[in-house]
Amino acid sequence: MTQKPARIPFVEPGTRPELAEIEAGILAERGRISILYQALLNSPPLAAGWEKLLTAVRNQNSLPADLRELMIIRVAVLNGADFEYHAHVPHALKAGMAQEKIDALRLVAVPMEIYTPTEQLLIRLTDAMTRQIVVPEEIMDGLKATFDARGVLEAVATVASYNMVSRLLVALDISH
Template sequence: MALLPPLPAEEWDDKTRAAFIGMLARDRQNPEGAGTALSALAHHPDLTKAFLGFSVYLLYRSTLPPRLRELAILRVAHRRDCEYESQHHVPIAQEAGLTLDEIEAARHGEATDEFERTLLAAVDELEDKNRLSERTWTALGERLDKRQRMDFIFTVGGYGLMAMAFNTFGIGLAHDDEFGQER
């Protein structure tokens, strides 16, 4: 049962629609086009606008290479038991070059590439300890510069927050991604 179901279409007003401007294509700034997750967030337009700006950065403008971003997101989603994020990032991960076997392995903290294993272990370290050790920070620095490592930390935290919210609100699986795009 959803604690926070999608905002009904008749309750969408100009402020609600404005929360999506610049985040979604114009034809998606409505109850039907926004998708399940965003329609639930629409209950709080100010929060939605602020959070979407951050989320759009993490997904589209981050300095973290897409493949590594998706490995981190898949691991966070699995650890946070967020089926919504876990399923919605499969096609995004595939677009980033991951195979279905690699996606499944990443969920369990496994990878054939040594650096990718380090990155997945870093997700676990952040989830378990809320910080990275100097050793892990340095290990990530073998392939990632400081900005990329910062984006990594914010990706893990941002998607952890999103998983917490989606799980609490009861946002279930649908046929749209977190930005309302049909997949």
């Protein structure tokens, strides 16, 4: 099987001295420089900003890790971003999400009865933001009844940010 050429070149870590500080930050936060970041390193300001934003959204977020990963995985599924999906399944499992719940997120019609009311609400938010962009008032009312203002913002920012991630991955055809 012949592999398709990359849509943009990947920057090999350690090959461009001017990127050393950015690469060190990525390594400190992620433990490695994935192929996604190798693509992002084509634009040093974008790579640095991306790392700061995604670190805040995923690692400095007040929402429990399992809820964040639920939204991230659902975004990946809805957008056909297999790289993102496979990157986040281990995080979801580590956060305590059951494999059954992870697998169900891959379905068009998610069997909501296996999820808690909060998880159901976040799946509905993720689907609305990803598919229709506009969030119906009943979903927003549910969020405000469940979370404080920070939690509402962080849930919405998680879905928004990972839509950005998945759309970049899909557009650039980045996969494992």
